Amino acid sequence: MTAPSRRFVTDVAVCLMFCTRLPLATSMPAAGGDVARASWALPVAGALVGALGGLAYWLAVRLGLPPLVAAALALAAGMVVTGCLHEDGLADTADGFGGSDRERRLEIMRDSRLGTYGVCALLMSLLLRWSALASIADARAVALALVAAHAAARAPLPAFMALVPPARSDGLAAAAGPPPYAAVAAAGVLGALALGLCLGPTAALAALVLLAAAAVIMARMIVKAIGGHTGDVLGALEQINEILVLLVAAAFARPGASA
Numbered sequence: 510m511t512a513p514s515r516r517f518v519t520d521v522a523v524c525l526m527f528c529t530r531l532p533l534a535t536s537m538p539a540a541g542g543d544v545a546r547a548s549w550a551l552p553v554a555g556a557l558v559g560a561l562g563g564l565a566y567w568l569a570v571r572l573g574l575p576p577l578v579a580a581a582l583a584l585a586a587g588m589v590v591t592g593c594l595h596e597d598g599l600a601d602t603a604d605g606f607g608g609s610d611r612e613r614r615l616e617i618m619r620d621s622r623l624g625t626y627g628v629c630a631l632l633m634s635l636l637l638r639w640s641a642l643a644s645i646a647d648a649r650a651v652a653l654a655l656v657a658a659h660a661a662a663r664a665p666l667p668a669f670m671a672l673v674p675p676a677r678s679d680g681l682a683a684a685a686g687p688p689p690y691a692a693v694a695a696a697g698v699l700g701a702l703a704l705g706l707c708l709g710p711t712a713a714l715a716a717l718v719l720l721a722a723a724a725v726i727m728a729r730m731i732v733k734a735i736g737g738h739t740g741d742v743l744g745a746l747e748q749i750n751e752i753l754v755l756l757v758a759a760a761f762a763r764p765g766a767s768a
Contacts, residue, residue, distance in 0.1 A: 521547075521550045521554065530589075530591065542686060545686050545688040549695035551663035552696055563651060564652070566651045570648050595745075600628070602741045606730075607626045614734055634752060641758065642654065642759075650758070656707050657706075666746065667692050668696070673728050704716050708754075708761065712761040
């Protein structure tokens with residue numbers, strides 16, 4: 510195996526170990542710096558998660574289950590594969606924003622207990638994603654939407670890590686450091702390709718606009734609230750991005766909508 514091939518396999522493995530609970534046959538550690546360097550492959554890992562969710566939906570439909578149940582099982586498959594990593598980040602971030610000042614917010618975000626804001630955020634995330642998938646109600650379209658959503662949801666994370674400072678001097682975000690700009694660019698290209706290939710150019714453009722807006726709004730909010738990003742904030746941004754892409758997919762899947 511050539512050196513570029515080894516680097517490709519290594520980076521994909523690092524992102525899979527970071528994003529999923531898949532049992533990979535490797536003893537290679539994935540430190541924070543490794544994740545930043547390999548972050549270009551986050552959309553690749555996301556595409557695999559989405560494909561597994563699409564497979565769960567297809568199997569459910571083949572067994573005669575209705576779209577509502579199949580959509581729930583597709584979401585469950587994704588959460589099992591990722592170990593609810595991003596859902597945890599969303600819940601912690603939502604709880605933290607209920608704090609009175611920066612120090613209190615960061616303290617709440619590190620607390621493993623789940624609060625009211627976190628519960629409501631998780632419920633809204635699950636309801637929006639489930640209803641979007643259930644409304645598509647076509648196994649092939651659902652699979653493509655899941656691949657696009659999981660890949661594109663992770664694609665902006667390297668840029669966010671590079672452009673927004675970490676909120677703490679310790680923790681995952683600080684340990685990872687900013688990704689190289691080549692990784693930022695590659696992740697963005699891969700995310701855009703996933704959207705274009707899976708959803709079509711018009712829906713992809715709509716999703717890209719929404720993803721860019723979400724990143725800007727999130728950056729402004731978290732810099733004001735806690736001074737920068739954390740691992741939980743990255744998880745929350747992934748969830749928001751995933752919701753946005755699935756909503757776009759559902760909107761363009763309606764009769765008469767063009768993709």
